[in-house]
Amino acid sequence: MEDLIIISNLNDFIFCPVSIYFHKLYGSQDNLLYQSSAQINGTKAHETIDEKKYSTRKSAMMSLDVYSEKYGLCGKIDLYESDKKRLIERKKHVRQIYKGYIFQLYAQYYAMTEMGYEVKELYIRSMDDNKNYKIALPEKDPNMLQKFEHLIEEMRTFNLETFYQTNIEKCKNCIYEDACDRSLNRGE
Numbered sequence: 001m002e003d004l005i006i007i008s009n010l011n012d013f014i015f016c017p018v019s020i021y022f023h024k025l026y027g028s029q030d031n032l033l034y035q036s037s038a039q040i041n042g043t044k045a046h047e048t049i050d051e052k053k054y055s056t057r058k059s060a061m062m063s064l065d066v067y068s069e070k071y072g073l074c075g076k077i078d079l080y081e082s083d084k085k086r087l088i089e090r091k092k093h094v095r096q097i098y099k100g101y102i103f104q105l106y107a108q109y110y111a112m113t114e115m116g117y118e119v120k121e122l123y124i125r126s127m128d129d130n131k132n133y134k135i136a137l138p139e140k141d142p143n144m145l146q147k148f149e150h151l152i153e154e155m156r157t158f159n160l161e162t163f164y165q166t167n168i169e170k171c172k173n174c175i176y177e178d179a180c181d182r183s184l185n186r187g188e
């Protein structure tokens with residue numbers, strides 16, 4: 001069986017594939033050393049979910065492990081409201097709906113569906129301002145679905161040895177910049 005792709009890595013890969021390497025390397029270390037304050041806030045937002053404190057309502061399922069055989073993906077969902085058949089990915093503060101957010105939801109959606117759950121709606125929720133952004137189901141957005149499938153394919157065939165970052169702005173905003181020998185922001 002081919003290696004499984006971790007759902008949370010979809011977003012990292014879009015930002016920079018090298019960041020996944022550092023994420024794995026530093027993942028078990030003290031987060032304060034490696035995470036910017038914005039990311040720590042984001043992590044805090046997810047702790048409520050990860051520790052299953054969000055709600056005692058039976059209709060709210062949190063941090064469920066999910067797996068898609070079709071796409072070779074695994075990970076956790078954030079929140080599933082079974083009464084509304086709604087899958088929600090919560091973020092600390094959403095300024096913009098990035099492709100990576102949508103693809104994470106798609107991955108969770110396909111995994112949930114394969115596992116027998118019915119999902120009728122997808123949402124990204126911005127916790128700071130309590131805004132909800134409805135995301136079309138992938139079947140309703142063939143263009144995004146094609147991009148999602150292309151991303152999976154790209155991740156499967158990716159070769160770290162031959163990759164070079166070309167966007168210096170990403171390096172400037174990257175929490176791994178100091179440790180990364182691929183950074184374009186060296187010496188600044």
Ligand code: SF4
Nearest residue numbers: 016165171174180183
């Ligand atoms: S410093 Fe640049 S090349 Fe290195 S992981 Fe960050 S974005 Fe990627």
